[in-house]
Amino acid sequence: MGEPPLGDQRRREVLRQCLSVGVATGAYAISFGALSVAAGLNLWQTIALSALLFSGGSQFAVVGIVATGGSGAAAVATSTLLGIRNGLYGLQMSRLLGVSGLRRLAAAQLTIDESTAVGVAQPERSAQRLGFWGTGLAVFVLWNLMTILGALVGDALGDPRRFGLDAAAPAAFCGLLWPRLRSGDTRAVAAVSAVIALVVAPHAPPGVPVLVAALAAIAAGLLPLHDPRDPDDAGDQGITPDEQARP
Protein backbone atom coordinates (compact mmCIF):
# COMPACT_ATOMS: atom_id res chain seq x y z
CA MET A 1 0.00 0.00 0.00
CA GLY A 2 2.11 2.87 -1.25
CA GLU A 3 5.47 1.69 0.05
CA PRO A 4 8.21 0.93 -2.49
CA PRO A 5 8.39 -2.73 -3.62
CA LEU A 6 11.31 -4.84 -2.40
CA GLY A 7 14.39 -5.16 -4.57
CA ASP A 8 15.16 -8.64 -5.94
CA GLN A 9 18.06 -9.15 -3.60
CA ARG A 10 16.12 -8.21 -0.43
CA ARG A 11 13.23 -10.39 -1.60
CA ARG A 12 15.52 -13.40 -1.98
CA GLU A 13 17.09 -12.63 1.39
CA VAL A 14 13.73 -12.61 3.18
CA LEU A 15 12.51 -15.73 1.38
CA ARG A 16 15.70 -17.56 2.34
CA GLN A 17 15.00 -16.68 5.99
CA CYS A 18 11.42 -17.92 5.64
CA LEU A 19 12.52 -21.23 4.18
CA SER A 20 15.30 -21.91 6.69
CA VAL A 21 12.96 -21.20 9.60
CA GLY A 22 10.36 -23.43 7.92
CA VAL A 23 12.79 -26.34 7.57
CA ALA A 24 14.18 -25.99 11.12
CA THR A 25 10.70 -25.77 12.64
CA GLY A 26 9.30 -28.53 10.45
CA ALA A 27 11.90 -30.88 11.91
CA TYR A 28 10.25 -30.53 15.36
CA ALA A 29 7.07 -31.94 13.87
CA ILE A 30 8.71 -35.35 13.32
CA SER A 31 9.00 -35.72 17.09
CA PHE A 32 5.49 -34.31 17.53
CA GLY A 33 3.99 -36.88 15.17
CA ALA A 34 5.86 -39.74 16.85
CA LEU A 35 4.93 -38.61 20.38
CA SER A 36 1.30 -38.09 19.41
CA VAL A 37 0.73 -41.65 18.21
CA ALA A 38 2.73 -42.93 21.19
CA ALA A 39 0.31 -41.01 23.44
CA GLY A 40 -2.61 -42.91 21.89
CA LEU A 41 -3.92 -40.41 19.33
CA ASN A 42 -4.59 -41.93 15.92
CA LEU A 43 -3.10 -40.70 12.64
CA TRP A 44 -6.08 -38.44 11.79
CA GLN A 45 -6.21 -36.87 15.25
CA THR A 46 -2.47 -36.19 14.98
CA ILE A 47 -2.90 -34.61 11.54
CA ALA A 48 -5.86 -32.55 12.79
CA LEU A 49 -3.78 -31.10 15.62
CA SER A 50 -1.02 -29.98 13.24
CA ALA A 51 -3.38 -28.58 10.62
CA LEU A 52 -6.03 -27.01 12.89
CA LEU A 53 -4.34 -26.22 16.19
CA PHE A 54 -1.01 -25.38 14.47
CA SER A 55 0.98 -24.13 17.44
CA GLY A 56 3.88 -26.35 18.55
CA GLY A 57 3.82 -25.72 22.30
CA SER A 58 0.07 -26.30 22.57
CA GLN A 59 0.24 -29.45 20.43
CA PHE A 60 3.04 -30.97 22.53
CA ALA A 61 1.03 -30.05 25.66
CA VAL A 62 -2.13 -31.81 24.43
CA VAL A 63 -0.35 -35.07 23.59
CA GLY A 64 1.89 -34.84 26.68
CA ILE A 65 -1.08 -34.56 29.04
CA VAL A 66 -3.06 -37.25 27.21
CA ALA A 67 0.03 -39.53 27.39
CA THR A 68 0.26 -39.21 31.19
CA GLY A 69 -3.44 -39.99 31.61
CA GLY A 70 -4.59 -36.40 32.11
CA SER A 71 -8.18 -35.37 31.43
CA GLY A 72 -9.24 -33.80 28.14
CA ALA A 73 -10.22 -30.66 30.07
CA ALA A 74 -6.70 -30.27 31.49
CA ALA A 75 -5.20 -30.80 28.02
CA VAL A 76 -7.50 -28.19 26.46
CA ALA A 77 -6.91 -25.70 29.28
CA THR A 78 -3.11 -26.00 29.12
CA SER A 79 -3.12 -25.79 25.32
CA THR A 80 -5.32 -22.68 25.46
CA LEU A 81 -3.18 -20.93 28.09
CA LEU A 82 -0.13 -21.61 25.92
CA GLY A 83 -2.01 -20.15 22.95
CA ILE A 84 -2.69 -16.78 24.60
CA ARG A 85 0.60 -15.43 23.28
CA ASN A 86 -0.58 -16.07 19.70
CA GLY A 87 -3.41 -13.62 20.35
CA LEU A 88 -0.88 -10.98 21.28
CA TYR A 89 1.15 -11.76 18.18
CA GLY A 90 -2.06 -11.30 16.19
CA LEU A 91 -2.52 -7.89 17.76
CA GLN A 92 0.98 -6.97 16.62
CA MET A 93 0.67 -8.48 13.12
CA SER A 94 -2.76 -6.99 12.40
CA ARG A 95 -1.15 -3.54 12.51
CA LEU A 96 1.58 -4.56 10.05
CA LEU A 97 -0.49 -6.69 7.66
CA GLY A 98 -3.68 -4.66 7.30
CA VAL A 99 -5.71 -7.70 6.18
CA SER A 100 -9.45 -8.35 6.06
CA GLY A 101 -11.88 -11.09 5.00
CA LEU A 102 -10.45 -14.50 4.08
CA ARG A 103 -6.87 -13.20 4.19
CA ARG A 104 -7.45 -12.22 7.80
CA LEU A 105 -8.63 -15.75 8.64
CA ALA A 106 -5.54 -17.19 6.92
CA ALA A 107 -3.22 -14.72 8.67
CA ALA A 108 -4.76 -15.63 12.04
CA GLN A 109 -4.19 -19.36 11.47
CA LEU A 110 -0.54 -18.72 10.46
CA THR A 111 0.12 -16.50 13.50
CA ILE A 112 2.73 -18.39 15.57
CA ASP A 113 6.10 -17.66 17.22
CA GLU A 114 8.13 -18.14 14.03
CA SER A 115 6.05 -16.22 11.49
CA THR A 116 5.68 -13.28 13.89
CA ALA A 117 9.39 -13.29 14.73
CA VAL A 118 10.53 -13.22 11.09
CA GLY A 119 7.86 -10.65 10.20
CA VAL A 120 8.61 -8.09 12.90
CA ALA A 121 12.38 -8.56 12.44
CA GLN A 122 12.27 -6.91 8.97
CA PRO A 123 12.96 -3.18 8.69
CA GLU A 124 10.65 -2.42 5.71
CA ARG A 125 6.86 -2.80 5.76
CA SER A 126 6.75 -4.89 2.56
CA ALA A 127 9.47 -7.19 3.90
CA GLN A 128 7.54 -7.58 7.16
CA ARG A 129 4.56 -8.84 5.20
CA LEU A 130 6.64 -11.13 3.00
CA GLY A 131 8.48 -12.45 6.08
CA PHE A 132 5.24 -13.21 7.93
CA TRP A 133 3.41 -14.88 5.03
CA GLY A 134 6.50 -16.70 3.71
CA THR A 135 7.46 -18.10 7.09
CA GLY A 136 3.87 -18.92 8.06
CA LEU A 137 3.26 -20.86 4.84
CA ALA A 138 6.67 -22.59 4.84
CA VAL A 139 6.22 -23.72 8.45
CA PHE A 140 2.60 -24.78 7.84
CA VAL A 141 3.44 -26.98 4.85
CA LEU A 142 6.58 -28.55 6.34
CA TRP A 143 5.08 -28.89 9.84
CA ASN A 144 2.16 -30.89 8.47
CA LEU A 145 4.27 -33.08 6.16
CA MET A 146 6.76 -33.87 8.93
CA THR A 147 3.90 -34.61 11.36
CA ILE A 148 2.61 -37.34 9.03
CA LEU A 149 6.13 -38.76 8.64
CA GLY A 150 6.67 -38.76 12.42
CA ALA A 151 3.28 -40.37 13.07
CA LEU A 152 3.93 -43.17 10.56
CA VAL A 153 7.43 -43.84 11.93
CA GLY A 154 6.18 -43.65 15.54
CA ASP A 155 3.34 -46.04 14.80
CA ALA A 156 5.76 -48.60 13.39
CA LEU A 157 7.91 -48.48 16.54
CA GLY A 158 5.38 -49.92 19.01
CA ASP A 159 5.94 -49.55 22.80
CA PRO A 160 7.10 -45.94 23.29
CA ARG A 161 9.05 -46.64 26.49
CA ARG A 162 11.36 -49.13 24.79
CA PHE A 163 12.61 -46.34 22.54
CA GLY A 164 12.73 -43.72 25.28
CA LEU A 165 9.92 -41.68 23.73
CA ASP A 166 8.65 -40.84 27.22
CA ALA A 167 11.96 -39.03 27.78
CA ALA A 168 11.73 -37.39 24.36
CA ALA A 169 8.60 -35.45 25.39
CA PRO A 170 10.11 -33.56 28.35
CA ALA A 171 13.29 -33.08 26.28
CA ALA A 172 11.17 -31.43 23.58
CA PHE A 173 9.66 -29.11 26.20
CA CYS A 174 13.21 -28.26 27.36
CA GLY A 175 14.08 -27.35 23.79
CA LEU A 176 11.03 -25.08 23.50
CA LEU A 177 11.78 -23.52 26.90
CA TRP A 178 15.50 -22.95 26.39
CA PRO A 179 15.45 -19.85 24.14
CA ARG A 180 13.07 -18.14 26.62
CA LEU A 181 15.46 -18.37 29.57
CA ARG A 182 17.67 -15.41 28.68
CA SER A 183 16.67 -13.12 31.54
CA GLY A 184 16.94 -13.68 35.30
CA ASP A 185 13.20 -13.06 35.64
CA THR A 186 12.21 -15.85 33.28
CA ARG A 187 14.71 -18.25 34.90
CA ALA A 188 13.18 -17.51 38.29
CA VAL A 189 9.66 -18.11 36.96
CA ALA A 190 10.79 -21.38 35.35
CA ALA A 191 12.37 -22.63 38.58
CA VAL A 192 9.42 -21.65 40.78
CA SER A 193 6.81 -23.16 38.47
CA ALA A 194 8.74 -26.45 38.20
CA VAL A 195 8.84 -26.66 42.00
CA ILE A 196 5.13 -25.80 42.32
CA ALA A 197 4.21 -28.44 39.74
CA LEU A 198 6.21 -31.12 41.58
CA VAL A 199 4.77 -30.16 44.97
CA VAL A 200 1.21 -30.29 43.61
CA ALA A 201 1.70 -33.41 41.43
CA PRO A 202 1.34 -36.13 44.12
CA HIS A 203 -1.96 -34.60 45.30
CA ALA A 204 -3.74 -33.72 42.04
CA PRO A 205 -4.91 -35.47 38.86
CA PRO A 206 -2.53 -35.30 35.85
CA GLY A 207 -2.58 -31.97 34.01
CA VAL A 208 -3.68 -29.95 37.04
CA PRO A 209 -0.16 -29.31 38.48
CA VAL A 210 0.85 -27.57 35.25
CA LEU A 211 -2.18 -25.30 35.40
CA VAL A 212 -1.52 -24.40 39.04
CA ALA A 213 2.06 -23.48 38.10
CA ALA A 214 0.73 -21.32 35.24
CA LEU A 215 -1.61 -19.44 37.55
CA ALA A 216 1.39 -18.72 39.75
CA ALA A 217 3.15 -17.18 36.75
CA ILE A 218 0.11 -15.01 36.02
CA ALA A 219 0.10 -13.87 39.65
CA ALA A 220 3.82 -13.12 39.43
CA GLY A 221 3.23 -11.06 36.29
CA LEU A 222 0.41 -9.10 37.88
CA LEU A 223 2.06 -8.39 41.23
CA PRO A 224 4.60 -5.63 41.68
CA LEU A 225 7.58 -7.92 42.32
CA HIS A 226 9.76 -5.22 43.85
CA ASP A 227 7.19 -4.53 46.58
CA PRO A 228 6.39 -7.73 48.48
CA ARG A 229 3.55 -7.20 50.95
CA ASP A 230 1.75 -8.99 53.67
CA PRO A 231 -0.58 -11.51 51.98
CA ASP A 232 -3.44 -10.08 54.07
CA ASP A 233 -3.25 -6.97 51.91
CA ALA A 234 -4.59 -8.95 48.98
CA GLY A 235 -8.01 -9.20 50.68
CA ASP A 236 -11.15 -7.36 49.67
CA GLN A 237 -9.78 -3.88 50.23
CA GLY A 238 -9.43 -3.27 46.49
CA ILE A 239 -6.63 -1.24 44.98
CA THR A 240 -4.79 1.04 47.36
CA PRO A 241 -4.16 4.67 46.32
CA ASP A 242 -0.46 3.82 46.17
CA GLU A 243 -1.10 1.12 43.57
CA GLN A 244 -3.38 3.35 41.53
CA ALA A 245 -0.61 5.92 41.30
CA ARG A 246 1.78 3.40 39.82
CA PRO A 247 2.45 4.11 36.15
Added chain:
Amino acid sequence: MTLWTTVLLASGLAFALKFLGYVVPHQVLDGPVVARVTAMLPVALLSALVAVQTFTGSGAGLTVDARAAGVAVAVTALMCRVPFLVVVILAAVTAATLRSLGWG
Protein backbone atom coordinates in the same frame (compact mmCIF):
# COMPACT_ATOMS: atom_id res chain seq x y z
CA MET B 1 -14.16 -35.99 26.90
CA THR B 2 -13.27 -38.14 23.88
CA LEU B 3 -9.92 -37.66 22.15
CA TRP B 4 -11.64 -36.10 19.14
CA THR B 5 -13.46 -33.61 21.38
CA THR B 6 -10.15 -32.70 23.02
CA VAL B 7 -8.42 -32.25 19.65
CA LEU B 8 -11.19 -30.15 18.11
CA LEU B 9 -11.89 -28.06 21.20
CA ALA B 10 -8.20 -27.24 21.69
CA SER B 11 -7.93 -26.38 17.98
CA GLY B 12 -11.04 -24.18 18.01
CA LEU B 13 -9.89 -22.25 21.07
CA ALA B 14 -6.38 -21.86 19.64
CA PHE B 15 -7.82 -20.33 16.47
CA ALA B 16 -10.20 -18.11 18.44
CA LEU B 17 -7.27 -16.65 20.39
CA LYS B 18 -5.25 -16.03 17.22
CA PHE B 19 -8.22 -14.41 15.48
CA LEU B 20 -9.05 -12.29 18.53
CA GLY B 21 -5.72 -10.53 18.09
CA TYR B 22 -6.85 -9.36 14.63
CA VAL B 23 -10.25 -8.02 15.68
CA VAL B 24 -9.73 -6.60 19.18
CA PRO B 25 -9.10 -2.83 19.30
CA HIS B 26 -5.36 -2.34 19.78
CA GLN B 27 -5.44 -0.28 22.97
CA VAL B 28 -7.43 -2.92 24.90
CA LEU B 29 -4.48 -5.21 25.58
CA ASP B 30 -1.56 -2.85 25.33
CA GLY B 31 0.37 -2.40 28.52
CA PRO B 32 3.36 -3.57 30.51
CA VAL B 33 1.40 -5.97 32.75
CA VAL B 34 -0.10 -7.88 29.81
CA ALA B 35 3.32 -7.99 28.16
CA ARG B 36 4.91 -9.39 31.32
CA VAL B 37 2.23 -12.04 31.84
CA THR B 38 2.45 -13.08 28.18
CA ALA B 39 6.21 -13.46 28.41
CA MET B 40 6.05 -15.48 31.62
CA LEU B 41 3.12 -17.77 30.86
CA PRO B 42 4.85 -20.01 28.28
CA VAL B 43 7.96 -20.18 30.48
CA ALA B 44 5.93 -21.35 33.49
CA LEU B 45 3.87 -23.84 31.48
CA LEU B 46 6.84 -25.38 29.67
CA SER B 47 8.94 -25.60 32.81
CA ALA B 48 6.09 -27.24 34.74
CA LEU B 49 5.56 -29.70 31.87
CA VAL B 50 9.25 -30.66 31.92
CA ALA B 51 9.13 -31.23 35.68
CA VAL B 52 5.91 -33.24 35.68
CA GLN B 53 6.77 -35.39 32.67
CA THR B 54 10.23 -36.16 33.99
CA PHE B 55 9.46 -36.97 37.62
CA THR B 56 5.89 -38.29 37.80
CA GLY B 57 4.77 -41.71 36.68
CA SER B 58 1.71 -43.92 36.94
CA GLY B 59 2.03 -44.01 40.75
CA ALA B 60 1.18 -41.21 43.17
CA GLY B 61 4.66 -40.05 44.20
CA LEU B 62 7.67 -38.62 42.39
CA THR B 63 10.17 -40.97 40.73
CA VAL B 64 13.65 -40.65 39.28
CA ASP B 65 14.14 -43.06 36.40
CA ALA B 66 15.60 -43.27 32.88
CA ARG B 67 13.57 -40.22 31.85
CA ALA B 68 15.51 -37.99 34.27
CA ALA B 69 18.78 -39.19 32.75
CA GLY B 70 17.42 -38.49 29.27
CA VAL B 71 16.38 -34.96 30.24
CA ALA B 72 19.76 -34.33 31.91
CA VAL B 73 21.44 -35.27 28.62
CA ALA B 74 18.99 -33.01 26.75
CA VAL B 75 19.84 -30.01 28.97
CA THR B 76 23.56 -30.64 28.48
CA ALA B 77 23.02 -30.84 24.72
CA LEU B 78 21.06 -27.56 24.76
CA MET B 79 23.92 -25.89 26.61
CA CYS B 80 26.19 -27.05 23.76
CA ARG B 81 23.76 -25.47 21.23
CA VAL B 82 22.81 -28.79 19.68
CA PRO B 83 19.80 -28.54 17.26
CA PHE B 84 16.32 -29.32 18.63
CA LEU B 85 15.75 -32.62 16.85
CA VAL B 86 19.16 -33.98 17.94
CA VAL B 87 18.40 -32.96 21.55
CA VAL B 88 15.15 -34.94 21.47
CA ILE B 89 16.83 -37.98 19.89
CA LEU B 90 19.70 -37.91 22.42
CA ALA B 91 17.19 -37.91 25.30
CA ALA B 92 15.28 -40.85 23.82
CA VAL B 93 18.45 -42.85 23.08
CA THR B 94 19.74 -42.25 26.63
CA ALA B 95 16.52 -43.46 28.24
CA ALA B 96 16.20 -46.42 25.87
CA THR B 97 19.81 -47.49 26.46
CA LEU B 98 19.46 -47.31 30.25
CA ARG B 99 16.26 -49.37 30.10
CA SER B 100 17.85 -51.99 27.87
CA LEU B 101 20.56 -52.27 30.54
CA GLY B 102 17.82 -52.88 33.10
CA TRP B 103 17.66 -49.51 34.90
CA GLY B 104 14.68 -47.15 35.19
